[in-house]
Each structure stands twice: as structure tokens, then as C-alpha cells.
Amino acid sequence: MKAPARAHPLWVAYIVHRVSGLALALFLPLHFWVLAMAVSDPGGLNGFLAMTEATLVKMAEFGLVFLLAVHMFGGLRLLASEWLPWRPAQKSLAAGAAALSFLIAGAFFLQAV
Secondary structure, X not given: OOOOHHHOOOHHXXXXXXHHHHHHHHHHHHHHXXXXXXXHOXXXXXXXXXXXOOHHHHHXXXXXXXXXXXXXXXXXXXHHHHHOOOOHHHHHHHHXXXXXXXXXXXXXXXXXX
């Protein structure tokens, strides 16, 4: 009997990649609206930019950058696992290196804040 797909270790990576992509797709209309405001309503843009100084908005921006990084690394992982002739141990090392790089970048970010 075949094990369910959810028992596979990379199922979580699959779900995180899909959810981060969906969240980024939901963000795009807001992003385009703000870009359009820069051209059509500079006063409204100034009011919007003043609102971005709030702590909650800064936390949401961090979440957005985190989702973008997760989605990008998930896509790179998927491309590497499908196109490169790697053995499973090499794939694990590459995933570990990417995770370590992300943690180091996050540490630098937190130090800058």
C-alpha cells in the first residue's frame, strides 16, 4: 500500500511554496494601486507613505519580504531538484546551505532593525 503524499518530508515545502505564492498574488493589486497613486495622486501617495511608518505596517513589510524569500527559495529548490542530476544527499546539503544563508541574512536584518 502506498503512503499518503502528506507523509512525504517535502510536503510542507510544497504547501509553504503554494501559500507564499498565493499571498504574494493577493498583495500585487495593492502594490499596483500604490504605484498608480504615485503617478495620478501624489498627495494621496504622501498620506499613504506616512501611514507606512506604523509598527504594524513595518511588520507586514517584513512578512512580505519573508514570503518573497520563501517563495523564491522554494522555486529554486524545485528547479534544482527537477533539472539537476543530484543524489538525495546532495539535495539535502544544498537545502541546508540555502537555509543557513537565509538565517544569516535574517540575523543581519534583525541587527539592522
